[in-house]
Amino acid sequence: MLWRIARKSLWHRRVTVGLIVLAMSIAFAVQLAVQHVRSEVQSTFQGTVSGTDLIVGARTGSTNLLLSSLFGIGSPTRNVSWEAFDHWQNQKQVSWAVPISMGDTHRGHRVIATTDGFFEHFKYGQKKPLAWQQGHKFETNQDVVIGAAVARQLGYGLGHQLVLSHGSGKTSFTQHSDHPFTVVGILKPTGTPVDQMVFINLDAMDAIHGHSFAESGRDHPQSVSAALFGLKNRVYTFVLQRAINEYPDEALMAILPGVELSLLWENLSWVENGLRSISALVLLSSLLGMITLLLVNLQQRQGEFATLRTLGAGPWTLFALIEIEVLLITLVALVSGLLLTWGGTLAAGYWLERWLGIPLAALQPDLNMLIWFASLLGITLLVAAPLAWRASRKTLLKQLHGDAH
Amino acid sequence: MLAIELNKLLFSYHKDQPATLDIPHWQLEQGQRCFLYGRSGSGKSTLLRLLCGLMPPQQGHIHLLGEDITTFKSTTMDRFRAANIGLVSQQLHLLPYLTVAENIGLAARLANKHSEDLDDRIGELLQHLQLPDNVRHQPAQQLSQGQQQRVAIARALVNQPRLVLVDEPTSSLDYESADAFMHLLLETLEPETTVLMISHDKRHAPLFDQALSLQDIVAAESTVNPGGQ
Numbered sequence: 001m002l003w004r005i006a007r008k009s010l011w012h013r014r015v016t017v018g019l020i021v022l023a024m025s026i027a028f029a030v031q032l033a034v035q036h037v038r039s040e041v042q043s044t045f046q047g048t049v050s051g052t053d054l055i056v057g058a059r060t061g062s063t064n065l066l067l068s069s070l071f072g073i074g075s076p077t078r079n080v081s082w083e084a085f086d087h088w089q090n091q092k093q094v095s096w097a098v099p100i101s102m103g104d105t106h107r108g109h110r111v112i113a114t115t116d117g118f119f120e121h122f123k124y125g126q127k128k129p130l131a132w133q134q135g136h137k138f139e140t141n142q143d144v145v146i147g148a149a150v151a152r153q154l155g156y157g158l159g160h161q162l163v164l165s166h167g168s169g170k171t172s173f174t175q176h177s178d179h180p181f182t183v184v185g186i187l188k189p190t191g192t193p194v195d196q197m198v199f200i201n202l203d204a205m206d207a208i209h210g211h212s213f214a215e216s217g218r219d220h221p222q223s224v225s226a227a228l229f230g231l232k233n234r235v236y237t238f239v240l241q242r243a244i245n246e247y248p249d250e251a252l253m254a255i256l257p258g259v260e261l262s263l264l265w266e267n268l269s270w271v272e273n274g275l276r277s278i279s280a281l282v283l284l285s286s287l288l289g290m291i292t293l294l295l296v297n298l299q300q301r302q303g304e305f306a307t308l309r310t311l312g313a314g315p316w317t318l319f320a321l322i323e324i325e326v327l328l329i330t331l332v333a334l335v336s337g338l339l340l341t342w343g344g345t346l347a348a349g350y351w352l353e354r355w356l357g358i359p360l361a362a363l364q365p366d367l368n369m370l371i372w373f374a375s376l377l378g379i380t381l382l383v384a385a386p387l388a389w390r391a392s393r394k395t396l397l398k399q400l401h402g403d404a405h
Numbered sequence: 406m407l408a409i410e411l412n413k414l415l416f417s418y419h420k421d422q423p424a425t426l427d428i429p430h431w432q433l434e435q436g437q438r439c440f441l442y443g444r445s446g447s448g449k450s451t452l453l454r455l456l457c458g459l460m461p462p463q464q465g466h467i468h469l470l471g472e473d474i475t476t477f478k479s480t481t482m483d484r485f486r487a488a489n490i491g492l493v494s495q496q497l498h499l500l501p502y503l504t505v506a507e508n509i510g511l512a513a514r515l516a517n518k519h520s521e522d523l524d525d526r527i528g529e530l531l532q533h534l535q536l537p538d539n540v541r542h543q544p545a546q547q548l549s550q551g552q553q554q555r556v557a558i559a560r561a562l563v564n565q566p567r568l569v570l571v572d573e574p575t576s577s578l579d580y581e582s583a584d585a586f587m588h589l590l591l592e593t594l595e596p597e598t599t600v601l602m603i604s605h606d607k608r609h610a611p612l613f614d615q616a617l618s619l620q621d622i623v624a625a626e627s628t629v630n631p632g633g634q
Contacts, residue, residue: 001511001514005500005511008503009500009502011502012501012502303498304498304500307498308500308515309459310459310494311487311511311560312486312487312488312512312515312516313487313515314479314480316480
């Protein structure tokens with residue numbers, strides 16, 4: 001009976017109730033979206049690389065090495081000699097090693113010179129390998145492979161010719177015009193910095209700078225910027241890391257990418273906390289809105305409550321009626337907020353994947369969300385409880401007292 | 406048996422103000438229909454609310470149908486009121502968003518008297534009160550003022566209360582409509598039902614077994630002015 005009265009009463013006041021449901025839905029949707037985007041960004045960020053046990057570069061700050069080797073941000077302080085790289089890649093614990101050289105760009109996109117082993121061993125997310133949208137690996141010094149975002153943003157396809165620029169800045173006055181490249185492969189989007197990169201082979205990097213090692217009769221460059229290492233067993237990681245860090249012949253540094261990514265994410269936690277605070281404030285303001293509406297509403301419904309009391313409804317019945325109304329408002333707002341976020345992330349996910357190569361999965365309800373829903377319901381009912389209790393106890397007497405004068 | 410018995414009843418809205426009501430003793434036999442009149446502000450509505458147990462007196466006892474309601478806890482009083490008292494009042498509106506049947510049925514449900522024959526009972530009441538059966542499923546807000554008042558009577562009587570309290574239900578009606586309303590109300594009541602009606606308008610007094618002024622039952626030395634505040 002109370003459910004029917006609550007439902008009909010809410011429908012009777014549908015315009016004002018609708019407005020508060022809308023405000024609460026938006027607040028819940030903002031909360032859900034912030035949580036979802038944060039967790040997606042975190043998993044994408046921490047999945048920038050997987051399956052790589054160590055990144056080795058010249059001794060510098062660990063963040064600097066991480067940013068320059070994985071994100072193409074900044075530059076390594078020095079190079080690693082090929083002899084040092086060769087020494088460590090031949091250690092018995094090492095399963096594979098991929099050298100990378102940096103220094104050039106193409107229209108703002110970082111150029112990575114590497115071996116074809118990069119396409120075989122580099123993994124991201126949950127150990128997902130790189131996949132080809134079109135074409136294949138580079139085979140000659142004129143071949144270039146581009147990331148999905150490069151192809152999309154610059155409108156490049158297979159066979160497109162491009163010229164690299166010297167230096168790592170966005171603007172360069174030195175073009176390697178005498179050494180044009182042809183796009184032979186386009187990678188599928190990964191949602192990692194790989195999408196924004198241009199790949200050539202190691203010899204091509206030397207060749208555009210005027211001294212191809214192959215033409216000089218060597219099979220390797222003199223130095224590389226950094227190297228990715230995969231080990232046969234992860235138990236060797238710390239042993240090898242310490243050995244590299246203590247290598248007497250050259251000042252080297254080895255970092256664990258997973259650990260460094262987590263530390264970097266923690267350093268960015270102020271952004272996360274800021275977003276959380278804003279969404280909490282939005283939620284708080286919508287709860288205050290609901291309380292205001294409830295207060296005004298309870299004032300207007302004193303006659304209705306007095307009627308119910310004289311018919312035999314006790315204070316607890318009125319309290320339950322008001323709380324059921326709050327429960328229904330919150331439930332509708334939560335479901336609307338969920339649908340709003342689900343639709344929003346579905347649309348945004350499609351757009352982000354298509355245009356920026358950033359994966360954003362549509363919101364999927366899970367146990368945590370159910371717990372969050374239950375908590376919000378509990379908080380709303382608790383916030384409304386003192387008002388409902390006051391109304392159920394005092395309204396009738398105030399109404400009667402008012403009538404008597 | 407007595408339907409109402411008041412003993413040394415004293416009530417004031419504020420502790421530091423003179424008593425609004427001071428009734429040494431008054432009683433009403435079961436089955437009697439009593440008309441109690443007094444000018445506006447004399448404490449008539451206050452008396453009715455005390456009889457409904459909606460507010461407790463500062464002193465004294467109220468016996469209804471043999472029970473001392475001043476000893477009742479709030480929840481006991483709510484149940485007693487729902488089961489035994491029908492209240493017809495101009496102020497007590499119908500819930501506009503419920504249908505006529507739901508409004509009437511609400512009283513039965515709150516008194517735990519909801520039964521399979523509730524629909525039949527509602528039908529009978531609507532027929533007695535000359536309301537067409539098709540209003541049953543109409544929202545109360547779509548009815549005319551007169552129809553709403555008749556639905557309010559049906560709601561007050563659906564539980565077949567032993568005591569009906571009537572609080573100036575016709576004050577906003579012209580004489581003819583008020584007269585028709587009163588006849589309808591009294592004809593719909595079971596013969597053994599006790600009725601106490603309060604009003605400032607003595608015109609309907611002849612329809613009752615007894616009529617008395619509130620002034621006749623309050624204490625002679627009372628500071629209350631039965632003629633008004």
